[in-house]
Amino acid sequence: MREVTVLGATGSIGKSTLDVVGRHPERFRVHALTANRNVEAMARLCREYRPRVAVMADEVSARGLRERLAGEAAAPSVLAGEAAVTDAVADAPRGIVVAAIVGAAGLRPTMAAVAGGHRVLLANKESLVVAGPLLLAEAERGGAELLPVDSEHNAIYQCLPAGYRRGEAERRGVNRILLTASGGPFRERDPSTLHTVTPEQACSHPNWSMGRKISVDSATMMNKGLEFIEACLLFGMEPDAVDVVIHPQSVVHSLVSYADGSVLAQLGNPDMRTPIAHALGAPDRLAAGVEPLDLFALARLDFERPDPARFPCLSLAEAAMREGGTAPALLNAANEVAVAGFLDGTLAFTRIAAVIEATLARLPAEPAESLEQLMLADARAREIATEWLRQGV
């Protein structure tokens, strides 16, 4: 029986994870769940999955949750605050921790999870983008097993040679990684109309159902930019050996190209329960409730090159990866501010890239030596990006 802790349990990934976990009561037991402020959703999850510990982001939400669950059988112990999240991870019996908080807010809890030597299922790509080398070093020190659940990275992980370790590409004959992208909802929309798109339109992804922040990132293709950084770091690939390929059907989740001419791909319906089940069960395969892939219904698979003029965020992210140091953290923080501005109606969709670019122009990247320095860079980029948002870029 493995103990599972889900950070960001009320989100899209959190709920997909619990759906898979709930299908295998003989294998998994839920230890702790954490969420931001959605008391109602957390109460429902506590009733269904019976965690021992539940953590909310603040005391008001924690009190709300305690009141809702008062007198019920097996009510969890309810705690509040970021320190309580990291404590819950530190106190968890060695098992599985699912890092599914959105944004850089997930960094410290994810750090705690890898330091604790758990099997860590990484959905929170922003924590890797902000502090990649430090997070990976901490995972090695803690003896953690870091498994990607981002569908593309999970696909790459499945297609790499057995026992592949970061940085072994050349020795193992791995030539290139082909990172697929759907192109999002605006792949074919007239670019001259993009400034009018609404948050609702940006969040209506053609293939995937996801949280709002990552949905906007998919529409700008910053999501693929963050994933480009994620792939280089996780698999120790040179940026020039990772190609982004637009594949509108989202069925080929990514590919690995080998020295002998073989290209391995992982396919499946676009449903996050597949990569989550893979990472929960590895090396075993678990039933995940996912519809089997019907190639005859699908009939065709298309591939095309991304258009850098339509998707400037992708180029900004690739440049930040090449620059290294604090550059990815600055990029990520500016993006979080710009996306929040777009979602609350203060920034036009087409200005998201402009805010990021203007912020990066003001803050030259530095070598990254500590978590504190990266958090400072993150805070500084948020300030500058917020200023640009207020003044207009």
Ligand code: NAD
């Ligand atoms: P979501 O918005 O649906 O859920 C986010 C979760 O994090 C919620 O439980 C929320 O309560 C919690 N949270 C948010 N802010 C917090 C804070 N400041 N402190 C503590 N908890 C906080 O997001 P999602 O779509 O589930 O994405 C989660 C992560 O997984 C993101 O990093 C995203 O990039 C990544 N991811 C998501 C998908 C997907 O299909 N949804 C796919 C690949 C990767």
Ligand code: MG
């Ligand atoms: Mg992805």
